[in-house]
């Protein structure tokens with residue numbers, strides 16, 4: 001379902017179309033792992049990273065295969081995005097690059113690089129938090145995860161615990177701006 005539909009549903013303003021049988025909803029397991037991903041994002045923020053966290057779990061069992069947060073600054077790695085690292089670690093954990101039996105939970109809408117990784121790893125389900133109007137590639141800027149020209153399309157559920165995620169990001173960038181301002185003022 002689109003982010004717009006998700007919000008419509010949450011505040012009950014949508015009304016019509018309620019209960020469409022194939023409308024995906026986050027499961028309690030998704031929410032549990034999203035809470036963990038938010039925790040990872042918070043830790044990353046304390047280490048000076050953009051606060052994004054991700055968990056990959058086996059959809060059937062709920063077993064966590066990998067979790068990660070952004071490491072781009074610390075590792076000076078352009079691929080140091082939480083979901084990119086979590087997918088790679090999950091593949092290593094199962095000994096197979098195919099993750100069709102897995103769910104990726106990530107606090108921010110994946111970028112084109114990570115959406116490409118999701119398609120290439122055949123990730124079965126993607127559950128994400130806040131949308132990213134500047135780089136999102138599931139819905140906002142591109143729809144890489146729902147492009148019929150590509151050979152894999154995961155089930156995608158966006159907007160899950162989005163406000164918590166967005167607040168973390170806003171707080172992070174606010175303090176970054178304040179720090180930069182302080183530096184200029186003092187220098």
Ligand SMILES: [Zn+2]
Nearest residue numbers: 081111113114
């Ligand atoms: Zn990314």
